[in-house]
Amino acid sequence: DTAVSQTPKYLVTQMGNDKSIKCEQNLGHDTMYWYKQDSKKFLKIMFSYNNKELIINETVPNRFSPKSPDKAHLNLHINSLELGDSAVYFCASSQEGTGVYGYTFGSGTRLTVV
Amino acid sequence: SQKIEQNSEALNIQEGKTATLTCNYTNYSPAYLQWYRQDPGRGPVFLLLIRENEKEKRKERLKVTFDTTLKQSLFHITASQPADSATYLCALVPTDSWGKLQFGAGTQVVVTP
Numbered sequence: 695d696t697a698v699s700q701t702p703k704y705l706v707t708q709m710g711n712d713k714s715i716k717c718e719q720n721l722g723h724d725t726m727y728w729y730k731q732d733s734k735k736f737l738k739i740m741f742s743y744n745n746k747e748l749i750i751n752e753t754v755p756n757r758f759s760p761k762s763p764d765k766a767h768l769n770l771h772i773n774s775l776e777l778g779d780s781a782v783y784f785c786a787s788s789q790e791g792t793g794v795y796g797y798t799f800g801s802g803t804r805l806t807v808v
Numbered sequence: 809s810q811k812i813e814q815n816s817e818a819l820n821i822q823e824g825k826t827a828t829l830t831c832n833y834t835n836y837s838p839a840y841l842q843w844y845r846q847d848p849g850r851g852p853v854f855l856l857l858i859r860e861n862e863k864e865k866r867k868e869r870l871k872v873t874f875d876t877t878l879k880q881s882l883f884h885i886t887a888s889q890p891a892d893s894a895t896y897l898c899a900l901v902p903t904d905s906w907g908k909l910q911f912g913a914g915t916q917v918v919v920t921p
Contacts, residue, residue: 698851725907737852737897737911750907784851791907796842799851 697721700785700800707775708808715770715803717785725749726768727786727797728760737784743768744791775807810835812912814898820918827885829915831898834879836910838900841874841881846895846914855896856883888919 698719707713719726727750728740741760742750748760757773768785785800811834821827831841840859844852858865858874858881865872871884885892895914902908 727909735895735913737899739908739910742907752908786851792839793842793901793907793909794840794857796854796857797844797852797909798854801849801851 697798698785698787698800700783700803702803703801704804704806706806706808709775709777711775712771712773713775713805714772715783715785715805717768717770717800719766719785719787719798721787721789721798723787723789723798724765725788725791725793726762726765727788728768728770729784729786729799731782731784731802733781741768741770742791749791772805775805777807780805780807810910812836812898812900812910814896814912814915816913816915818916818918820920821888823889823919823921825888827888827892827917827919829883829896829898829917831881831883831912832879833900836879836900837903838876839903839906841872841898841900842909843870843872843881843883844897844899844911846897852897852911885917888917890919890921893917893919 725744729737743762746762762768782802786797789795813832842857843855846852869886873882895916897914899911
């Protein structure tokens, strides 16, 4: 059973397109996150949702919009894709909002904008 | 500025030896610090957490220390095995930013038979 699953695993698209990445967790966790891992391997938090409510929104362009239809799902929609958006995007979840018990990550979505 | 620094050079180690990784942080007051393992093409996997009032934590062949005076955590893999080859990330949660887990860039460990 996959705990945190993301689709698609790979996404290649042209500049200017709109794309979505889906994430689902079956752990019953209250909090979900989106992280971006750039070419230098730094993982940076983008968003955090707790029970469908947005609680962390880092300095991310408005072109990125998360949506959480229920506490098991957190999707990421990206409008007008740019070359600099190319990265690996990770979804994660934690039992509660502080992450004191650790985060469970998905396997990532490698986005390549050409 | 705030920084979490891990050795960017890969650590090459012979099987059976102890691998020691360093995580230094600047301008953070972490409530706790975590270590993750990341394999190529996979997401990070949580290994251990150590709180600010704990000096040492162990889990099987893993040991983590936390020195808030030095602003440093050490991660040890004892009796290393080729299967331990991966990138190890340290991460911390600042007391003023609960939920914002901040990561270092990771150190790659290569264990050779």
